[in-house]
Amino acid sequence: MARMTMIEALRSAMDVKLSDDPGVIVFGEDVGYFGGVFRCTAGLQAKYGEERVFDTPINESAIVGLAIGMAAHGMRPCVEIQFADYVYPAYDQITQEAARLRHRSNQQFTCPMVVRMPTGGGIFGGQTHSQSPEALFTHVAGLKVVIPSTPYDAKGLLIAAIEDPDPVIFLEPKRIYNGPFYGDHAGKSVPWSAHPAGEVPEDHYIVPLGRAAIRREGADLTILAYGTMVYVAERAVEQAGIDAEIIDLRTLLPLDLATIVASVEKTGRCVVLHEATRTSGFGAELIAEVQQACFWHLRAPLLRVTGWDAPYPHAQEWDYFPSVSRVVAALAKVMED
């Protein structure tokens, strides 16, 4: 099997779909000739031609609006927003149009479209290259929201997203494009080639939407995480010496509540992690669901470790990013009760 970075795995997913479905089309800012600022589409225009892979003007609402028109016509657009921080001009198209097209036309028109975008912090990108807007999409009926944490999942989930009949917001944690990140920015970076999840089949496969993955089995506590925070959780669990179960949600919507509930019923304790700001973040939704489903199994209050409720800073990035030590403290606190 090949070793791939997450970037290569995403490219491979688009490559597979471009070759097996003539309706698949890829476009966005700088994605054509150059292959994207993160190189996710490198080589695809040369291989499939400009009618399949092309550059767009800098207008996110046009990118998504065009994709909706094509998808409604029967194509399968997979478009890129250069950074999640730049999706907002397209928010109207995504939330008011794509999300509701099936419902409002009573299935006459549908929108099988994928909107890819790099998300999250950890790259010293300041407030306009670091945001985690997942909750702005999970809050909207009609959208699916996916966020992989490994190259293997990235490819399988992206293929599943492209094949999905409904619009999918596909968030790519840019901090782990090239290797897992364990929260230690000063430490040595680990490439995906040195990680088992960097093994990615060349061919078609899917990782179904709506299924979480248990990254570590454990008996004492359940950690719910996604994207980069999965690795921060792994390191925190090592440091805390707690037998925690780490669940990588992979798809935020639809949510794999069954896997979550089974775990929390077993452990009786739960900590939720995300990079995004706290108030009205996706963690609030998770905590509400877990509380309702697992109340009589809980031994301690549910906790969340998140970004602070402030714009993502540049210089103070590591005071902002939910650190291993903050996660360790939360784990310890939940274990006290």
Add this chain to the structure above:
Amino acid sequence: MSDAKLTFPHPPARPNQPVDFSNIVVPKAGLLPVPPLDLAPQDAQPFARGLIRVMDDTGTPVGPWAEYLGEMPADDLRKGLRDMLKMRAIDRRMQNAQRQGKTSFYMQSTGEEAIGCAFQRQLQQGDMNFPTYRQQILLVAADYPLEPMLGQLYSNDLDPLEGRQLPIMHSARDYGYFSVSGNLGTQYVQAVGWAMACALRGDGKIAAAWIGDGATASNDFHSAMLSASVYQPPVVLNIVNNQWAISTYTGVAAGKSETYAARALGYGVPALRVDGNDFLAVSAVSRWAIERARKGFGPVAIEWFTYRAAAHSSSDDPSAYRPKDEAQAWPLGDPVDRLKAHLIDRGEWSEERHVQAGAELLDEVTQVQKQVEAHGTLVNPQPASPTAIFNGVYADMPEHLRRQRQEMGY
């Protein structure tokens, strides 16, 4: 089968192809007249489709715009030249510092310096620029001190923004420099709103909006043009057409439109297209446009025609998408070389003085850089206190933020 077929705009040359600027028409200097200040959009066609140039090939100012400008004092021109050289010194030193890991990010403006440099000198105290990230030269020309400027670039305790913003995203209200956003286009329409406030409140000031050719595609560009046309506020709508938007050729933003200036005409905003590498042309047209706005004749758009000679940013390598020697072949030359030639021609400058000025400015920037680096770099960080994260989110810190700050340990 259908006859409909899509087109995809292409740059004239890609890497490993010979540079080809044969598509770029460079009219002779001095051809276009100076329109009246109340120029109407329907009379602006020749200005929006032509190219206003003042210096001829030898650096001699010719034609009506040269007369309008009059003979600029040599001191003013030397100041402009020195500011551009200073900008180049800053670019050189900071690009280097980024390469050494001392700062996270940097963006050069090589080749485009004349535009902001000459424009800024025509503004008055209290006018407001809404700059893009590539307009640091506005700060240099406004005599913004180097300490806070470099402090921002290093995100250390000299940074007036206390490390909140990515390097280059300055904010300097007293120097007429609005807080720069990373989200393209958004501030173009805000500038129109600011200008409307100038008119409503009668303060006699104007606003200057700035946008790149690529970002003219954004919704807010169109919002700005329309709003400016409807309400006629005192705003100059600058479009810096440097031919590239990261890897994307300007034709992708232009489509079949002839020029960006002509696009403004469609909204009813008169527009002019100017050789942005001609310091005198920039000075003359800026003076005209700013006077027009201030005197109440309404908005005007200016397409500054130039070339982005450097990489898009410190994260970019343009050799992947354009020929390496395009910048040297740019038919409108280099703004520093051209102003230098003009000053030498006037007997107000010399090769020796030029070399000396370049060395002095590099020295000055290097000295300040050393002092600023002593306040911390990314290699040796001394950022402002983490509490800066929470300060200024709101005028009064709400209880939940106070709790979070405590949770952080402050």
